[in-house]
Amino acid sequence: MNRFVKLTNFELSRFMKLYLVLVALTIIVQMAGVIVTANSYMAEANKMIFEEGLLSQAQFIEQYGPMSFLNVVHSLWFMGPIAFCAAALLFYIFMIWYRDWFGKNTFIYRLLMLPTARLNVYLAKAVSIVLMVLGLVSVQLIILPLENSVLKWLVPIDFRADMTVGQIVNLDNYLSILIPQTFTEFILYYGAGFMAVSVLFTALLIERSFGWKGIVLGIGYTALSVIIMISPLLAIAFMDHYYLYPLETLGMEIGLGLLVTVGSLWMGHYLLTRKITV
Template identity: 50%
Template sequence: MNRYLKLVNFELNRFRKIYVTLILLTLLSQIAAVLLLTKGYLNDAYETIKLENLTEKSYVLEYGGFDFTHITGSLLFLGPIALSAGALIFYIFLIWYRDWFGKNTFAYRLLMLPTSRVFVYLSKATAIFLMVLGLVAIQLMILPLENTIYEWMIPKTFLNYSMTIDSIINSNPLLRIIIPGTFSGFLINYGIGLMIMFILFAIILFERSYRIKGIIMGILYAAAVTAVFVTPLMAMGFEVIYLYPGELFGVLLILSILITGLTLWVSRWLIIKKITV
């Protein structure tokens, strides 16, 4: 276990600089969104009030007020979230391939360490999952700060309504995905995320084991397990079966556990039996 934790710490340190950059970019971009969009709305409002000789209340009645959803729907706010997600998806591939194609083919030394190869595999998966949870935690911490700045900047006359953190999250589809409001939602969203990560790991290991044939095998494997997972959703869409939300949750949870378990077994077999150094 101690060697496994050292490997996790090693993988986290390798991505540290990029990870800190993503955090700072998210913080700066989202605060800039709050400042610029709120200031822009107020400038436009006061200019219109002056030109049309309106009161603040009559302006709001005619043109509408402002709320935090105008900010969370902006590119400045959502862009860093999408960029961070893209960076972590890219890192799923980089975390393996840089060891093979980097200087002195580090993968050979890594796989010859006096520890189970499964620990090498799990350490990479754990590092990525911890980084995902870290970014989500950062987003949860800065949302109250951003909301406070917003409410401090805008006069109450122009404020549609004061939003809680829960209402801010629920008002935005992307935020609802990364910060589910229920424990079952967390299990489904992050269970599917883990399943996808392990499937991508399996595709990489198929390619490393069988090269060109491995790419085809990996894609076929991914297509097969994806088809199994989406079958209940497709059946409901075509009204072949009907499941209550709780039943659908149970079916998807069981399928994700089974597919993840199978993928872990396949990956374990590939990394132990088929990848040579």
């Protein structure tokens, strides 16, 4: 266990500088987005009401709606950094393995020669990805109230519709996935994320184990995993009558998810111990 913790800490430290850049980028761009969006709204209100006198305050609010934090959330200023961080972590899922193979002195062989189970190397890389995702979500939770306060400071109360952080998260589909409101949702969403990481990791190890043939096998393995997970949905689409209730379908999806995750971990362990030699 101690070696696993050290391996996880090592993987986190290797990406920490770029990770802190992602955190800073998210904070700076989103905060700038709050300011720009709020000022743009108030500039339009001042133009229509006070400068041109085309609308009264009540007419402006009725026509354009009050300013709320959802205006910020639905802008590129807010969702752009989140999408960029997601893309960066997705890229890192590949880089976390390939840099060890193609980096100086093929560092992967030094990792695999450590006096610990090779599965720990696999799990340390997977857990580090999950921890980085949770870290970015935690940062988002911390800065949301601050951004909400800045909006209230910039927009007079007569022009805004105040919302709590909980309301903001509940009313946006993407945020409600990133920040689940119940423990069950947290387990389902992030369990699915860990499953996806394990499938991609195993596909990468298949490619490393079998060379050019491994590319086809890795893609095939990923496709098979996706088909297994969406098989209940395919059954709903193609069957005239579907015999399972929604909760039963959910239970089946959970079971299939566990099957795919355990299968990926087992396959990854097998490839690391039997196919990749040092």
